[in-house]
Amino acid sequence: MPVATLTTKGRITMPKVVRNALCLRSGDRVAFVMHGHSEALLKPITKSVDEVFGRLHDPAQPSKTVTEMKAAVATRFWRRH
DSSP states (O other): OOOOOOOTTSOOOOOHHHHHHTTOOTTOEEEEEEETTTEEEEEEEOOOHHHHTTTTOOTTSOOOOHHHHHHHHHHHHHHHO
């Protein structure tokens, strides 16, 4: 079982095996879901198309609707898992 140590500033370094399994990279965000007072679940926060809209603009590529982009992002995400 991967283990991390909490620093005096409240920081942890997530073990590489966990980062790889969750497809996390530097700058990604995670949420902690509390289960009672003694257990927490770590969940990656995936970005929506609205957050990254326009970052990879290519004038030669035809425009896509938000629905088409969300579907493409979801497909890509599930292929990685």
